[in-house]
Amino acid sequence: MEYCFSPLLILLIIVTLPNCEAACNQTVSLNGNPSIVTEVSIGECVILHCTLNDIVQWELNGNDISNDDTHYNINATSGTLTIQEVRSNDTGNYTCGAGSISLIVQIPDTLVTGQYTDLTVGSSVSINCTTVPSIPNSVKNWHSLSFNTDSNELIIDPVMLSHNNNTFTCVVSSGLLAMSLTESVTISVLDTSVSSVTVQSLSSYVIGDDVSIVCTISLTNAIGPDVSSLVHPDINTGFTN
Structure with a gap:
């Protein structure tokens, strides 16, 4: 009688804090499933673990991942693929052997806080821009047709009638984003x-x-x-x- 054994395959995904040394806040195992889907945030550290009785080769969307790419760290001994800081374009299907993990990178929401409607002439307002969750080392700027600032805080002091119907755009940029995030607000000033x-x-x-x-x-x-x-x-x- 002839027996055929397939290589033992274990796939784990470990999501840690950005330095990849803190305790894991999420651990997902295939538990015998051929594939799994998991979500991570931009800037998090992700460890994919593949243990095979053969050579470890990771692929992303069907293309081999090379150790020459410093964004990834493949340890052939432990079978791990480490992404130190997840980028927005890391979304994809990671395979090792017969198992696969679909990694979905969540794009943060851009939030604007502070009053920018029904403003009173002569008043002072502060409008802030942020992302939830936050993006490590991101830069936030405010722009308009005639105004630019290098801060996430837009201050209008004093408010004038000329500010009415002006549109200001918050631009969030980061090396972890494939493209900048934007959020616009239109100022409205009460008639005086x-x-x-x-x-x-x-x-x-x-x-x-x-x-x-x-x-x-x-x-x-x-x-x-x-x-x-x-x-x-x-x-x-x-x-x-």
């Missing part, structure tokens, strides 16, 4: 108008007196000084000696 103007002054003056005229301006949907004063140190009567 003069509701009333009141002028106050003395009814009569003596030649040589200082003249003080106080103009009170009341605005709608605006923050700022309501009173402007004009003080003239010497009133010219038009008379000459």
Whole structure:
């Protein structure tokens, strides 16, 4: 009687913190299944473990993975394939022998916090941009047609009517992303108008007196000084000696 034994195949995926030395926060085993699907986040460290009674050869989407690619580390003795920092384009089907692991890299959401609608003229606002989960060593900038900043915080101080309907875009870039992430917001400013103007002054003056005229301006949907004063140190009567 003739027996045929297939090579022993064990595939494990271990997801750790970015330095690959901390305790694993997720361990997935095929447990006899021919394939498995797992999700990881950008920047995480991933260890795929393949133990064969033969030469270990890892493939990504049917193409051999070479140890010459410094992004991957293949240990033929332990059968491991290590990705120190997962990139967005690491999504794919990893095979070793007859088993396979479909790795899905989750793209973070870009979130904008802070008020940017129904703003009041004269106010100050701070708008922040971030990703969830965070991307290691990522750079966040704000851009518009006439404005650029090298910070994840967009500060508008003071808010003016000219800011109304302006669009600002947060751009998140990283070497771990195949393409930058963007999120845009459109500023809206409440319409502002003069509701009333009141002028106050003395009814009569003596030649040589200082003249003080106080103009009170009341605005709608605006923050700022309501009173402007004009003080003239010497009133010219038009008379000459």
